[in-house]
Amino acid sequence: MLPGKVPPEKLREIVFNHLGVEDERVLIGPSVGIDAAAIDFGGRVLIATSDPITGAEKGIGYYAVNVNANDVATMGARPRWFLVTILLPETAGEALLREIMDDIHRSAREIGVAVIGGHTEVTVGLERPIVLGTMLGEVEKGRLVHAGNAKPGDAVILTKGLAIEGTAIIAAEREEELRAAYGDDFVERAKSFLRKISVVKDAMVAMEVGVNAMHDPTEGGVANGLHEMAEASNLGFRVYGERFPIAEETRVICEHFNLDPLALISSGALLIAAPPERAKKVVDALRAEGITAEVIGEFLEEKKRVIVVDGEERPLPQPKTDELWKVV
Structure with missing residues (x-):
């Protein structure tokens, strides 16, 4: 394996x-x-x-x-x-x-x-x-809520962004190489992502508004987290590539090491399934607390699990392993 x-x-x-x-x-x-x-x-x-x-x-x-x-x-x-x-x-x-x-x-x-x-x-x-x-x-x-309670039509909300934990780990473990390529300030910013990996506040804020399910994507990144939530709920999903928030430090590190940020360990992000009529309230409540949040798609009764890129719907594969293992 x-x-x-x-x-x-x-x-x-x-x-x-x-x-x-x-x-x-x-x-x-x-x-x-x-x-x-x-x-x-x-x-x-x-x-x-x-x-x-x-x-x-x-x-x-x-x-x-x-x-x-x-x-x-x-x-x-x-x-x-x-x-x-x-x-x-x-x-x-x-x-x-x-x-x-x-x-x-x-x-x-x-x-x-x-x-x-x-x-x-x-x-x-x-x-x-x-x-x-x-x-x-x-x-x-x-x-009590759990990742297997998403409903067809629920909005998929993502907090903070892709590969937060992966960014922090790679910046620390490959520090010298990244300093030589992008400078000290860049590496220090990337290492500081370590302080963003808690989703306790994200979850407590979302709970106060009312949500159906939550899941924190870890190994295999947000892509794997989406599949795990869909599997637990016996649903499919459709997400939109341009809606995924990604920090500049994450983008640069993933390009440098040729990594897919969707499949890079992502503690610090929270996936939320919210009834469509409540999704805006959840996003607004999170943003009011200084937490980035975006509706990135919806859960589907149909079992397809797809991402829309440049207007084209294509399968989003479930990662077989985390991108992190390519570099640490």
């Missing part, structure tokens, strides 16, 4: 039919496009998610907290508690562990999350650190 997410057909064949006992309190369990579980606690629902950080080294603690918090927030829940497993290579010194924990501590405080446990070890065979996070949050039962 290629680096990155295991293909959906392999998840169905190998993973989703090996899930232990059934539990009636599990309201939402594992499925393609669903990034967190929901467990019934009476009037409230516990949301739980788990994600590793494997494609970055610099800022890995910050990524771990925020990527996991995003998955909780897209279920309509406020992230509250974080557990973290830190696997260090044998070459690591105390300074690396201290740096990772400092990042985790600051990031958790920024979004009001308590770090409640985990595990730390030096692991044989690793070339660089890996951080695996588990985030817990809670939401009132009537406010």
